[in-house]
Amino acid sequence: MNTQATQDDYKIKDTKPQLGERWPHGGLRGSGGWISSERITSTYDLVEQMYYLYVRVVKARDLPTNSVTGSCDPYVEVKLGNYKGKTQRFEKKTNPEFNQVFAFSKEKIQSSVLEVFVRDREMMGRDDYLGKVVFDMNEVPTRVPPDSPLAPIWYRLEDRRGESKLRGEVMLAVWMGTQADEAFPESWHSDAATVHGDGVFSVRSKVYVSPKLWYFRVNVIEAQDVESEDKSQLPQVFVKAQVGNQILKTKLSPARTANPFWNEDLVFVAAEPFEEQLVLTVENKVTSSKDELVGRVALPLHIFEKRLDHRPVYSRWFNLEKFGFGVLEGDRRKVHKFSTRVHLRACLEGGYHVLDESTMYISDQRPTSRQLWKQPIGILELGILSAQGLLPMKTKDGRGSTDAYCVAKYGQKWVRTRTIVESMSPKWNEQYTWEVYDPCTVITLGVFDNAHLGGPTKDSRIGKIRIRLSTLEMDRIYTHSYPLLVLQPSGLKKTGELQLAFRFTCLSLAHMVYLYGRPLLPKMHYLHPFTISQLDSLRYQAMNIVASRLGRAEPPLRKEVVEYMLDVDSHMWSMRRSKANFFRIVSLFSGLISMSKWLNEVCQWKNPITTILVHILLCILICYPELILPTTFLYMFLIGLWNFRKRPKHPPHMDIKLSWAEAVHPDELDEEFDTFPTSKPPDMVRMRYDRLRSVAGRIQTVVGDIATQGERIHSLLSWRDPRATSIFVVFCLCAAVSLYITPFKIVILLVGLFLLRHPRFRSKMPSAPSNFFRRLPARADSML
Structure with a gap:
C-alpha cells in the first residue's frame, strides 16, 4: 500500500483551477462595511485571478521643514492593517519624487481603511510626523486593463x-486591480513585506532575453617573416587565438620556417554586443615546456563580416605587435612594430543555430540571423499557478523556510516569477506567452529557492519539468x-508539486505539417557540419556566455539556475544514466521480441487455430502477391486507429523507473555527484575505475560480437575461408538455377510451409545454414 502511494506521488495529477472566468471581488469586511462587488475582466485566462489594492506614490511638494535642523528628509509609509510599505528616503528635499507602487493582496487585507503617512526621518529618536491621507476602502475604484492608468491626484496632508x-x-x-495590471511586476508586494534593501529587487518577476549568439570562425592561413629571439635557428611556431575565456591553438608548423603555413579553422562562440576581442599571438616552440612570444594583435569582432550562408570570405593580412625581448622602459615594456604579419579569413556565421542547450531538450532551432527566420506556426501560453508541499530549503530563526520562485525557458526568452517569501505553498498565478517556430521543441521549467534573502550562497534546486510541445493537442488547455x-546523493526525493496551465495554439496547420518534413537544424549544419568534439566544446562555451550575460541582469539570473535549466551536466558519466540508456535500447526491441515469440508459437502449433489461419493468409498472399503491401499498410492503419483509444492523456513527465532513479545504488549516486576532476580518495577512485572497466568490458564484448557477425557476412565471398566460399558460391549457382526454373510463388510457399511445419518434423539440433554461418571466419583472429 505504501509503495503504491509512493508511485502515485510521482505521477501527474489532473487539477481543476478556476480559469478564464470573471469573478466578483467578494467582500472585504471592515469597520466601514463591504467593498463593492464589481467584476474584473482580465486577459489572464490561464491563471486564477488574484486581486490587489494598488497604491502609487508619485511625489510630494511643499513639505514643512524641521524647526531644529531646518531641513526635511521625507519618506512615505503606506499602511493597510498590519502591513506597512515604505518608499525610499530623500535627504534635504521638500519636493521629493518617489514614483513607487505598493500592492496589497486582497486575501490578506484586514482593514477597511488605507493610511498613507508622510514622515521626516530623524537620525536620533522617533521620525517626525508630517501628515497623512486616509482612504475608505469602499470608495476605491476598479481599474481593468487595457484601460489607461488611473490619473494620480494631489491630496492635502492631514x-x-x-x-x-x-x-x-x-x-x-x-x-x-489584478495581477494583469502593468504596475504589478515593479510593485512592492505585501507577500514580501519582510524583505528590505537590495532584496526587494530580487523578489520581483522579470523577463530575460538570452544574448544573440554567433559562431565566430577564424581560418588561420599563414604567417610571414617570423623571427625568433635566437637568430641562429628558424622558428617552429603556432598561433593561439583567444576570444574572452575561449582559447584555441593551431598545430605546430610542420617544419622550422620563417613563413609557416597552417590553414586551420578555429571556431568560437561570441555574443552581441561584441565586448570581447580576438587576440592572436604567434608563439615559437623553444622547448617542450617553453613557448616564446613572437607577436600579438588584438582585433575587435565588429570589424569582421557577418555571413548568412557559406559564400566565400575575403582573407586579410594583419600586422603583429612585438614585445621587445626583456627590454624595459620605466614600468612598461617596449612595443615595436615590425614586418611579421598573419594571414586570416574570419567571419561571424549567422546561418547556424548556436546550441546553448542539450540537443535532447532543444527549445529553439532557428539560425542566429533574423533574416533567415520564418513565420511562427503557433503560440504557447503558460500559466504558472502555484506549488504545493514544498520542502524547507533553509533555516530562518530556527525553523525551516522556503522562498520559492519559478523559472521558465523557451527559445531566447526566459521568465522568472516573483518570489513568494516564507511559504511552502506559494501562489504565483502569472501568465507568459511565447511564439513557436517548431513544434518539436521543449519548454523547461524549474523551481528554486531564493538565496538573496539569506541562507545558502546559491539558489537551491527544488525541481525541474520539461514539456515537449509536439505531444500537446492543439487549442486544448492542460491543467496538471x-x-x-x-536526485540527491542520498537518493531520489520529491520536493513538492507544481501546478501549471498551458495551451498550444496553432496558427497554420499546413505550415506545421510541412515542418515535419524539414530538417531540424538550419541548412549550414548539414552542408558544413561541425565535429562532435567541436559541438560539445561550443555548446559548453555558449552555456557559459548565456550564464554570464543573464547574471549581469538586475535582478541577476544566477549561474547555478542557468546551468540547471540548460542541463550543463547531461554529458557527464553516470552509471545510472548508462543503465537507463541500456534498458531503453532493450525496450526498443521488445516489439520484435514479442513478434518472434508469437511466430515461434505459431510454428510450434501452440494454438492450432491461429497456425491454420496463418497458413491460409500465407496461401492468399502467395496467390495474390500484389496484396502484400496494401495489406501491410492497412494493418498499420488499423493498429493506429486501435491505439487511438489508448493514447496518452497527459504530456510525458519525468519517469523514475525509466531514469533508474528509484533503484540506483548509493555508491553510484555518490559517483554521479562527484566533482570533475574527482575529489574522492584513491581507494574509492580505484574501486570505481575497476567497476567502469568491468562495464566497459561487457560493452566491448557486445560490440565485438556485432562486428564478428558483420565480418562473417563479408567473408562469404571474400575467400578468406576458401572452402566455405567455394561451398557458398556453388550454393548460389544452384539456387540461381533453381529459382530461375521454379516460379517465385512456389518458392515462397515452400519456405513458408517449411517454417510452419509441425513440431514432430522439427529437430532440436541447429540447422545447417546456422552451423555454416557460425563456422565462417571473422577478423577477431587478427586482433592483439
Missing part, C-alpha cells in the same frame, strides 16, 4: 486629528500538477 494642514501635499493614485523530483 494632521493627527484629521484636519487639513496648511502646508504639504502628496500625489497618489489608489485603485483595485507535476511532481518536483530532485
Whole structure:
C-alpha cells in the first residue's frame, strides 16, 4: 500500500483551477462595511485571478521643514492593517519624487481603511510626523486593463486629528486591480513585506532575453617573416587565438620556417554586443615546456563580416605587435612594430543555430540571423499557478523556510516569477506567452529557492519539468500538477508539486505539417557540419556566455539556475544514466521480441487455430502477391486507429523507473555527484575505475560480437575461408538455377510451409545454414 502511494506521488495529477472566468471581488469586511462587488475582466485566462489594492506614490511638494535642523528628509509609509510599505528616503528635499507602487493582496487585507503617512526621518529618536491621507476602502475604484492608468491626484496632508494642514501635499493614485495590471511586476508586494534593501529587487518577476549568439570562425592561413629571439635557428611556431575565456591553438608548423603555413579553422562562440576581442599571438616552440612570444594583435569582432550562408570570405593580412625581448622602459615594456604579419579569413556565421542547450531538450532551432527566420506556426501560453508541499530549503530563526520562485525557458526568452517569501505553498498565478517556430521543441521549467534573502550562497534546486510541445493537442488547455523530483546523493526525493496551465495554439496547420518534413537544424549544419568534439566544446562555451550575460541582469539570473535549466551536466558519466540508456535500447526491441515469440508459437502449433489461419493468409498472399503491401499498410492503419483509444492523456513527465532513479545504488549516486576532476580518495577512485572497466568490458564484448557477425557476412565471398566460399558460391549457382526454373510463388510457399511445419518434423539440433554461418571466419583472429 505504501509503495503504491509512493508511485502515485510521482505521477501527474489532473487539477481543476478556476480559469478564464470573471469573478466578483467578494467582500472585504471592515469597520466601514463591504467593498463593492464589481467584476474584473482580465486577459489572464490561464491563471486564477488574484486581486490587489494598488497604491502609487508619485511625489510630494511643499513639505514643512524641521524647526531644529531646518531641513526635511521625507519618506512615505503606506499602511493597510498590519502591513506597512515604505518608499525610499530623500535627504534635504521638500519636493521629493518617489514614483513607487505598493500592492496589497486582497486575501490578506484586514482593514477597511488605507493610511498613507508622510514622515521626516530623524537620525536620533522617533521620525517626525508630517501628515497623512486616509482612504475608505469602499470608495476605491476598479481599474481593468487595457484601460489607461488611473490619473494620480494631489491630496492635502492631514494632521493627527484629521484636519487639513496648511502646508504639504502628496500625489497618489489608489485603485483595485489584478495581477494583469502593468504596475504589478515593479510593485512592492505585501507577500514580501519582510524583505528590505537590495532584496526587494530580487523578489520581483522579470523577463530575460538570452544574448544573440554567433559562431565566430577564424581560418588561420599563414604567417610571414617570423623571427625568433635566437637568430641562429628558424622558428617552429603556432598561433593561439583567444576570444574572452575561449582559447584555441593551431598545430605546430610542420617544419622550422620563417613563413609557416597552417590553414586551420578555429571556431568560437561570441555574443552581441561584441565586448570581447580576438587576440592572436604567434608563439615559437623553444622547448617542450617553453613557448616564446613572437607577436600579438588584438582585433575587435565588429570589424569582421557577418555571413548568412557559406559564400566565400575575403582573407586579410594583419600586422603583429612585438614585445621587445626583456627590454624595459620605466614600468612598461617596449612595443615595436615590425614586418611579421598573419594571414586570416574570419567571419561571424549567422546561418547556424548556436546550441546553448542539450540537443535532447532543444527549445529553439532557428539560425542566429533574423533574416533567415520564418513565420511562427503557433503560440504557447503558460500559466504558472502555484506549488504545493514544498520542502524547507533553509533555516530562518530556527525553523525551516522556503522562498520559492519559478523559472521558465523557451527559445531566447526566459521568465522568472516573483518570489513568494516564507511559504511552502506559494501562489504565483502569472501568465507568459511565447511564439513557436517548431513544434518539436521543449519548454523547461524549474523551481528554486531564493538565496538573496539569506541562507545558502546559491539558489537551491527544488525541481525541474520539461514539456515537449509536439505531444500537446492543439487549442486544448492542460491543467496538471507535476511532481518536483530532485536526485540527491542520498537518493531520489520529491520536493513538492507544481501546478501549471498551458495551451498550444496553432496558427497554420499546413505550415506545421510541412515542418515535419524539414530538417531540424538550419541548412549550414548539414552542408558544413561541425565535429562532435567541436559541438560539445561550443555548446559548453555558449552555456557559459548565456550564464554570464543573464547574471549581469538586475535582478541577476544566477549561474547555478542557468546551468540547471540548460542541463550543463547531461554529458557527464553516470552509471545510472548508462543503465537507463541500456534498458531503453532493450525496450526498443521488445516489439520484435514479442513478434518472434508469437511466430515461434505459431510454428510450434501452440494454438492450432491461429497456425491454420496463418497458413491460409500465407496461401492468399502467395496467390495474390500484389496484396502484400496494401495489406501491410492497412494493418498499420488499423493498429493506429486501435491505439487511438489508448493514447496518452497527459504530456510525458519525468519517469523514475525509466531514469533508474528509484533503484540506483548509493555508491553510484555518490559517483554521479562527484566533482570533475574527482575529489574522492584513491581507494574509492580505484574501486570505481575497476567497476567502469568491468562495464566497459561487457560493452566491448557486445560490440565485438556485432562486428564478428558483420565480418562473417563479408567473408562469404571474400575467400578468406576458401572452402566455405567455394561451398557458398556453388550454393548460389544452384539456387540461381533453381529459382530461375521454379516460379517465385512456389518458392515462397515452400519456405513458408517449411517454417510452419509441425513440431514432430522439427529437430532440436541447429540447422545447417546456422552451423555454416557460425563456422565462417571473422577478423577477431587478427586482433592483439
